[in-house]
Amino acid sequence: MPRSSPAKPGLEPVARGGDTALQDVVLQVEGLHKSYGPLEAVRGIDFRVQAGEIFGLIGADGAGKTTTFHILAGLLNASSGTVRVLGQPPRQACSRVGYLTQTFSLYPDLSVVENLRYVAGLRQVADGDFRERREQLLPLMGLAPFRDRLAGQLSGGMKQKLALCCSLIDRPEVLLLDEPTTGVDPVSRREFWDVLAQLASQQVTIVVATPYLDEAERCHRIALFHQGRIQRLGTPTELKQGLGLSRLELRCPQRQRAEHLLVEAATSQGTTTGTHGGSIVDVQSFGDRLDVLVSDASRGVSEVEALFRRQDLPLEDLQISAPTLENVFVTRLRQEGAQPLPLAFPRSGERPARADPAIAARQLSRRFGSFEAVRQVDLEVRYGEIFGLLGANGAGKTTTIKMLCGLLEPSAGEVSLVGETCQLRSRQLLRRIGYMSQKFTLYDDLSIRQNLEFYAGFYEIPQVLRRQRIDWVLASCGLEGQGAMATGLLPGGWKQRVAFGAAVLHDPEVLFLDEPTSGVDPMARRQFWGMINDFAQAGTAILVTTHYLEEAEQCNRLCFLVAGQSVIEGTPTQVKAAQPGRLFELMVPPGQTQQAADLLKRHFDPWRVGIFADRLHLVVDAPEPELAMMRTALAAAAIEIRSLRSIPYSLEDAFIGTVQRAQATDPSP
């Protein structure tokens, strides 16, 4: 799509298939509207999904995705428009549709098998069929060893796999998945998507909403939802090309200043397009790099280089790269004017730069009975630094953060917090640190302002600053004038930002954020990180845990925890570079993708093979012999290789590789 064309709502050409494929249309949505009283949740959307397609819905909280799912599943009646599922109204088709709701739709006090049997009974699966499918599905999802465990005692990833099992028990032709991987760690998410790819190859049609843009890459087509409309629709590749921009990855020592200059360049060009001939369109900041979106790659490079020379800024590295889906998402929504301007936090004064570490831990360990949750972790976070603590569920992230801020006594090792080594819970110290936990810490039944005033009083903030800061929180959350609204009415992403505001009201020197963005949409996440960056630039040390690995790109430094041990530490670039082997992207004829993946999994460790829509990802340690082996294996099965190229590791690839390699050498946990 040419860059000049305006962002128009509605359809872009359907990517796959012409008239012949129309017979396979499984879901047909035309002019769908839904309003709740005066609130319009869905304002006219159209799309079609074909059999065996994975169709992704991407968008902010409150963009209308869940409402669309409810309508497709027959749980809600549309206000207007037609919806056909398998050629029938949704209510009549519901026995052929599986629906995985956003919340875990399991009964925690029933065992794995009991949950399955209940759904089978509800959906009238014959006993014989049920037993047969149970024996198929449980091993497929890796749940066979846990059949008698209560669902409430499964990890997040296993819960979602069980929920998927339940929705597959009556062999639905259509699967509706509403954010199925929220709160699930990266390894489990990969496995979950492998199963989805396999189902799609068996002609199951899948509609899936996800807040993770790396998952969106694994959909055949995606629709960007914004305020009840579909802004863009197409394959991930089309969307990225449709942006008409190139991405420059820029690394330099003085990132803040460089970002400032580049933003200036981008905005001045924005107002006088054409006359200047400037090609810088947008600048997005990540942990140790800046993404500069330019309309023309080579011109962009020379412009950036010229700018750096003029300002006498050192430039470490500048690489031309394809835009990511996240770039697409942010750019499109910026065009919609959805991003409030970052505001300066009202501070009581400048803080002197400090060289001593804000948080330091040596040989930190914690046991719970015979279970070692954290084993000999060393880490150091300096003032003004964003440090990411990454790991799967149960890797010890929350335990570590609790020990670092003094909520939990370590079994062994030392902690120093803003120079203090003992008495981590003293009043003076508490006033210098901020903590935001996984769970929302706001009172739902108080208004937003009352919540903030409660925390302001709690931290004894002087009256003068109190008002200013509360106004700052409201303004930077885009909630001016809505302070009287009950907090419980806010969607998740907004609530998280207000909770963040509450945690920083006292301008802490050290800030702990425990999974602050779980379940938050990409747009809200970016705004959230904008606020975090602002605090880091003002000298606050920030320690954040997350299992969104694309988000970890925002950290200056990070470490991976596996089974309570730190396995790798460094900047995102260093961590990716430290990953042994290489990642290859492979294309085979459509329809043979699953077959090829199955075949390759027999020759390689299963984690090394992943399906991303119509492409395969393969991690190899020694490219020469292993690629040759791959070629022979595929040739033997008469699968043609259409393209093969090496692509850079993402942080998620690095994480999964590290975890799997660590587990291969140490099978004890």
Place this chain on the structure above:
Amino acid sequence: MRARIRAQCVKELLQFRRDRLTLGLAFLLPLLSLLILGFAIRLETKHIPIVVQDLDRSHLSYAYSDRLFATDQFHPSRWRGTDPVQGALDQGTAKAAVIIPPDFSRRIKAGKPVTVQVLVDGTDANNARVIRNSIQATTRFFLLDQGLIEDAQPVRAITRLWFNPGRKESLYIVPGVYAVVLWIFPSLLAAIAMVREKEKQTILQVYASGISAGELLLGKGLAYLLVGGSMALVVMGLGSLIFRIGFAGDPTPLLVGTSLYLAAAVLFGLLLGVRSASQNAAVQGVSLIGFLSALLLSGFIYPVSNIPFPLSLVSAIVPARYFVVISRDAYVRGTGWPGVGFDVLVILLASLVLFEAARRSLGAMQLGNGDGP
């Protein structure tokens, strides 16, 4: 259709078994309530403390006060101080004071009328009436015994107590307690089971499966009917043993009536579960409505005929009212079907109405238009 109901029912029972809260609600709390209500409620007044100030101290005055001492209704003591009103009534150690004047025996012997002063604490009006009547009866008995009046009246009413000749009070109370316990706890359990699905949003999954409202209600209802049945066995079995009561006649109306009554209770719970948004609201609603209606409007403690007009209409639709009749008939009266057939029918009707109401509230098994995304 049957498979779905069975699946729903089996799942409910499994969940019920796993949850300690519901287990406690099903067995421990009903038993506790049975014991508390069964032992604590006493309508007949016995052992009322009274003082007797005998200023005469003659043979006759002793004979009179001995009469008072002989009933088990009073717990009397002789007053030796000066002012019994100030000393005993004001301080609350006695509920009545009987003052026998100094010339008591002299005037009787002289054939002159004599006045005995009885001062009763009227705070508890009901009790005061009982005390007054009782002292008058005792006085009359004393006069007859001493041959001071003739026992020759043209009309005499001879009363005999049927069904409960020994006026054993537990026979009246305990069958009523069954009505309270077997209403409140089954409905509480059913309401929690229903509203929990809404709170945890598992209801979406149920909606999406295409199960009908009737099937869902029957499945859940059946499970809690079974739970209620075992609760009834435990409560009624242990109740009979502890309070030593047994069937007075044909127990089949009780059997049928109890099943229907439990069904009505469960459906009432399900209805409230369907209508309320949170577990808190459901529990509050069920227990408040349940306790008020089953305790006060059912004739369990206060006779139904005493309930004044507009409230008496409410009482007419309280199923507990009819079950109290059935239960008392089974344990006390023993008249069987002819006596309680109507009451069983009313409870059946109530169950049907409640089922239909709950089915309609669940409606199309969809989200309402008011629920946000």
